[in-house]
Amino acid sequence: VQLVESGGESVQAGGSLKLSCAASGNTDSTLCMGWFRQAPGKEREGLATIDNDGRTSVAESVRGRFTISQDNAKTTLYLQMNSLKPEDSAMYYCAGKKYCYMKTYDYWDQGTQVTVS
Secondary structure (H helix, E strand, C coil), rough: EEEECCCCCEECCCEEEEEEEEEEEEHHHHCEEEEECCCCCCCCCCEEECCCCCEEEEEECCEEEEEEEECCCCCEEEEEEECCCCHHHHEEEEEECCCCCCCCCCCCCCCCEECCC
């Protein structure tokens, strides 16, 4: 499985960004997908997950501003980020695993930088 992320850039506070994560290969291994971020000097933070049935879970810290979704083919994962704040600046990652109840994500992308100023 290969995950390729795009969409990270620098934006002004209050703006919006949409990150994409394209999955290729054995996508049956990534029925559960998630978004994470990590800022310098901070622990990695889980932001949102989506399972194969389209059920989503969003962290309280970003709920109401961030939305996770997938395309109909379930090969591209999205993270719509609205009302961005400087504290949202971080490296953002998408990840995949077989099922959401599993603890560990098996597949990760290279990350994309989001900077909010």
